[in-house]
Amino acid sequence: MSERKQHPHSGGGPGHGNMMMAGQKPKNFKKTFRRLLGYLKPHRGKLLAVFFAAVLSTVFMVLGPKIMGNAITELFEGAYGKFNGIPDASIDFGVIAKLLLLLGGLYVVSSIFSYIQQYIMAGVSQRTVFDLREDVNHKLEKLPLKYYDGHPVGDTLSRMTNDIDTIGSTLQQTITQFITAVVTIIGILVMMLWISPMLTIIALVTLPLSLFVIRPFLKRSQQHFKDQQRTLGNLNGHIEEMYTGHQVVKVFGHEKKAIAEFEEVNEQLYDAGRRAQFISGIIMPMMTLIGNLSYVLICVIGGILVTQRAISIGDIQAFITYMKQFTQPITQTANIANVIQSTIAAAERVFELLDEEEEVEEVTTVSLKHAKGEVDFEHVDFGYGDDLLITDMNLHVEPGQTVAIVGPTGAGKTTIINLLMRFYELNGGTIKIDGLDTREMSREDLRTTFGMVLQDTWLFNGTIRDNIAFGNKEATEEQIIEAAQVTRADQFIRTLPEGYDTVLNEDASNVSAGQKQLITIARAILANPSIMILDEATSSVDTRTELLIQQAMNRLMEGRTSFVIAHRLSTIQGADLILVMDRGEVIEQGTHAELLAQEGFYADLYYSQFSDKPAV
Numbered sequence: 341m342s343e344r345k346q347h348p349h350s351g352g353g354p355g356h357g358n359m360m361m362a363g364q365k366p367k368n369f370k371k372t373f374r375r376l377l378g379y380l381k382p383h384r385g386k387l388l389a390v391f392f393a394a395v396l397s398t399v400f401m402v403l404g405p406k407i408m409g410n411a412i413t414e415l416f417e418g419a420y421g422k423f424n425g426i427p428d429a430s431i432d433f434g435v436i437a438k439l440l441l442l443l444g445g446l447y448v449v450s451s452i453f454s455y456i457q458q459y460i461m462a463g464v465s466q467r468t469v470f471d472l473r474e475d476v477n478h479k480l481e482k483l484p485l486k487y488y489d490g491h492p493v494g495d496t497l498s499r500m501t502n503d504i505d506t507i508g509s510t511l512q513q514t515i516t517q518f519i520t521a522v523v524t525i526i527g528i529l530v531m532m533l534w535i536s537p538m539l540t541i542i543a544l545v546t547l548p549l550s551l552f553v554i555r556p557f558l559k560r561s562q563q564h565f566k567d568q569q570r571t572l573g574n575l576n577g578h579i580e581e582m583y584t585g586h587q588v589v590k591v592f593g594h595e596k597k598a599i600a601e602f603e604e605v606n607e608q609l610y611d612a613g614r615r616a617q618f619i620s621g622i623i624m625p626m627m628t629l630i631g632n633l634s635y636v637l638i639c640v641i642g643g644i645l646v647t648q649r650a651i652s653i654g655d656i657q658a659f660i661t662y663m664k665q666f667t668q669p670i671t672q673t674a675n676i677a678n679v680i681q682s683t684i685a686a687a688e689r690v691f692e693l694l695d696e697e698e699e700v701e702e703v704t705t706v707s708l709k710h711a712k713g714e715v716d717f718e719h720v721d722f723g724y725g726d727d728l729l730i731t732d733m734n735l736h737v738e739p740g741q742t743v744a745i746v747g748p749t750g751a752g753k754t755t756i757i758n759l760l761m762r763f764y765e766l767n768g769g770t771i772k773i774d775g776l777d778t779r780e781m782s783r784e785d786l787r788t789t790f791g792m793v794l795q796d797t798w799l800f801n802g803t804i805r806d807n808i809a810f811g812n813k814e815a816t817e818e819q820i821i822e823a824a825q826v827t828r829a830d831q832f833i834r835t836l837p838e839g840y841d842t843v844l845n846e847d848a849s850n851v852s853a854g855q856k857q858l859i860t861i862a863r864a865i866l867a868n869p870s871i872m873i874l875d876e877a878t879s880s881v882d883t884r885t886e887l888l889i890q891q892a893m894n895r896l897m898e899g900r901t902s903f904v905i906a907h908r909l910s911t912i913q914g915a916d917l918i919l920v921m922d923r924g925e926v927i928e929q930g931t932h933a934e935l936l937a938q939e940g941f942y943a944d945l946y947y948s949q950f951s952d953k954p955a956v
Contacts, residue, residue: 369684372684372687372688372691373680373684373687375687375691376507376683376684376687379468379471379472380464380468380511382471383464383467383468386460386463386464387464387515389456389457389460390457390460390461390464390515390516390519391519393453393454393456393457393460394453394454394457394516394519394520394523395519395523396449396450396453397450397451397452397453397454397457397520398450398520398523398524398527399523399527400446400447400449400450400453401446401447401450401524402524402527402528402531403446403531404443404446404447404450405531405657405658405661405662405665406531406534406535406658407439407442407443407446408439408443408654408657408658408661409652409654409655409657409658409659409661410439410654411436411439411440411443411654412653412654412657413652413653413654413655414431414432414435414436414439414654415431415436457516457519458516461511461512461515461516462512464511465508465511465512465515466508466512468507468508468511469504469505469507469508469511472504472507472690473500473504475694476499476500476504476690476693476694477500479693479694479696479698480496480500482698482699483696483698483699484697484698484699484763484764484765485758485763485764486724486764487696487697492577492580492581493577493580493581494573494575494576494577494578494579494580494581495573495574495576495577496693497576497580498572498573498576498577499573499689499690499692499693500690500693502569502572502573502576502686503569503573503686503687503689503690504686504690506569506682506683506686507683507686507687507690510679510680510682510683513679514676514679514680514683517672517676518673518676520669521669521670521672521673521676522669522673524665524668524669525666525669525670525673528662528665528666528669529666531658531662532659532662532663532666535651535655535658535659535662536645536651536655536659539638539641539642539645539659542634542637542638542641543634543638543663543666545634546630546631546633546634549630550626550627550630550631550670553626553627553630554623554626554627554674557619557620557622557623557626558623558674558677558678558681560619561616561619561620561678561681564612564615564616564619565616565681565682565685566685566688567608567612567615567616568609568612568613568616568682568685569682569685569686569689570612570689571605571608571609571612572609573689574605574608574609575602575605575606575609578601578602578605579602582598582602616682620675620678620681623671623674623675623678624671624674624675627670627671627674628671631664631670631671634663635660635663635664638659638660638663639660642656642659642660643656699765699783700765700779703779703780704780704781704782704785705780705781706776706777706780706781707781707782707785708773708774708776708781708785708786708789709785710870711773711774711789711870711871712739712774712870713737713739713740713741713773713774713870713871713900713901714737714738714739714772714773714774714775714901715735715736715737715760715771715772715773715871715901716735716736716737716770716771716772716773716775717733717734717735717736717769717771718734718769718770718771718772719732719733719734719768719769719770720732720733720734720759720766720768720769720770720771721733721766721767721768721769722755722759722764722766722767722768723767724764728767728924729752729755729924730752730755730756730759730924730925731924731925732769733769733925733926735919735926735929737901737917738901738916739901740898740899740900740901741901741902741916741917742897742901742902742904742912742914742915742916742917743901743902743903743904743915743916743917743918743919744903744904744905744906744912744915744917744918744919745903745904745905745906745918745919745921746905746906746907746909746912746918746919746920746921746942746945747920747921747922747945748922748945750923751921751922751923751924752921752923752924752925753905753921754875754905755924756903756921757792757873757875757903757905759771760778760790760873760903761786761787761790761792761873762778762779762783762786762787765779766779773786773789773871788869789869789870789871790869790870790871790872790873791811791864791865791867791868791869791871791872791873792864792872792873792874792875793857793860793861793864793872793873793874793875794860794875795875795876797853797856797857797859797860798860799844799856799859799860800844801843801844801845802843802844803838803840803841803842803843803844804833804836804839804840804841804842804844804859805817805820805840805841807844807859807863808820808823808824808859808862808863808866809863809866810863811823811863811864811865811866811867812866812867812868815866819866820840820862820866821840823862823863823865823866824840824858824859824862826862826865827858827861827862827865828858829855829858829859829861829862832855832858869900870900870901871900871901871902871903872897872900872901872902872903873902873903873905874902874903874904874905875905876905876906876907890911894914908949909945909946909949910949912932913932914932915931915932916931917929917930917931918930918931918932918935918942920935920940920941920942920945922941927940927941928940928941928942
């Protein structure tokens with residue numbers, strides 16, 4: 341089974357850091373919004389239930405002030421009559437009690453429906469976010485290696501965590517708030533018209549003014565919220581890179597530079613966040629100011645109407661309550677619009693990831709289960725960009741042969757491995773395994789044919805046993821131990837306090853670099869692949885351990901086709917075929933003895949590592 345992580349290629353691949361720039365034109369707002377709504381379509385029934393629950397909850401809540409006003413009118417008229425000596429005037433506490441009981445019942449029923457809508461919406465929002473994360477996860481599995489080579493890990497993680505969390509929070513809170521706000525506005529408007537059409541017209545005069553005031557702020561805030569999400573991704577990417585490679589940063593004394601870069605990005609995030617929050621924060625005070633002016637005007641006119649007995653004191657009290665409540669849903673709607681700006685900015689980034697170019701779709705016409713290990717490169721052309729790195733490469737490898745690939749840094753050694761594993765697609769030509777074109781078989785079939793041990797080890801947080809068994813989920817305890825014994829890993833594992841149950845931490849820093857390499861080699865051995873790929877597999881172990889591992893690997897490679905990338909030429913002298921690469925081309929090939937006899941590039945490379953060059 342292949343190890344899925346591949347270290348960065350050599351030989352002119354795409355660089356890192358191609359993040360979305362600030363000046364890049366954003367996607368269409370309406371298109372992104374409609375696409376986001378598409379994730380809610382499977383939950384139409386539940387959303388309908390949320391809608392009716394929100395409507396009923398709001399309707400019962402809106403009726404409250406009117407009933408309270410009736411109770412106040414009853415109390416006031418009775419008290420006013422007794423105070424002025426009107427015959428038979430009294431306060432009817434029975435009627436007041438019934439009105440208050442009705443009011444309490446309405447608020448209880450309203451709370452029940454509010455609970456129902458929140459309960460249903462919580463499930464809908466989390467299921468929607470679950471589906472979105474599933475789509476992103478499946479997308480990440482389909483993306484080619486060039487995507488990961490060209491995008492910082494921190495930015496990708498930010499899109500999958502921060503941006504999706506922003507969407508989830510909005511769906512949970514905003515939808516119910518929006519429904520409630522709209523129904524509240526309609527309900528209050530109806531009740532206000534019922535009480536006094538004249539006062540309602542006065543109150544509504546302020547509504548166009550409110551919309552006119554907040555509109556420019558909404559437009560300006562959208563871009564700032566998009567900048568905020570982008571710079572947050574930049575900051576996450578920088579932090580992830582700096583803390584993952586903190587030892588390298590310290591070794592080269594780049595602490596000040598790293599801090600300066602962090603402060604620069606952090607300043608950008610601060611500036612974008614400050615502008616976004618400030619502009620959006622202006623909306624509420626402006627709405628409050630306009631609402632208070634309208635509130636004062638209604639109080640003055642309403643007081644005059646009460647003195648003229650054109651309206652009851654309970655109704656004017658209810659109207660003033662409705663007036664105060666009327667501005668709240670409008671303000672809430674403005675805030676919701678503000679939140680939606682941030683959410684759409686986050687959704688754009690997630691959809692950009694979902695729209696990334698995927699690996700070439702598989703057209704599976706052949707199946708490869710138990711490969712013999714015959715490999716052919718036929719007129720292979722390949723380049724990471726417009727310029728070809730490899731041109732017209734031809735190679736035939738017999739089953740069981742060991743092929744060593746040598747050459748200077750950037751010669752294209754790892755590129756050949758990437759092409760074998762089909763991490764990149766060819767520009768021309770074919771690669772065949774056992775005579776079958778690799779493009780006509782599934783990537784799963786292809787990659788499970790290979791076992792890979794890289795120079796950069798990859799271990800996950802879990803026990804040593806689980807890390808070794810990653811190569812073969814069906815492996816027994818005896819097989820795991822046997823694989824560890826072959827690589828000489830069993831000896832150091834048993835010296836650990838928990839043995840095979842020792843839990844490796846997140847970056848496996850509780851074992852040495854050499855021990856990590858031994859575990860990865862044991863994993864490859866346990867996978868029992870038909871073809872082995874060894875990319876400087878013993879580079880992290882000491883000389884004695886290297887010799888022991890080399891012996892074990894020689895036994896492992898017996899009967900298997902093996903590709904070995906090596907910088908230390910002493911480890912590949914026994915290879916059946918040595919490919920010498922330079923600038924993407926195979927410039928020499930043959931056995932160790934044949935290449936030395938040619939006195940060419942390989943001979944110069946070999947003698948540069950050893951001092952036994954024959955005297956002329």
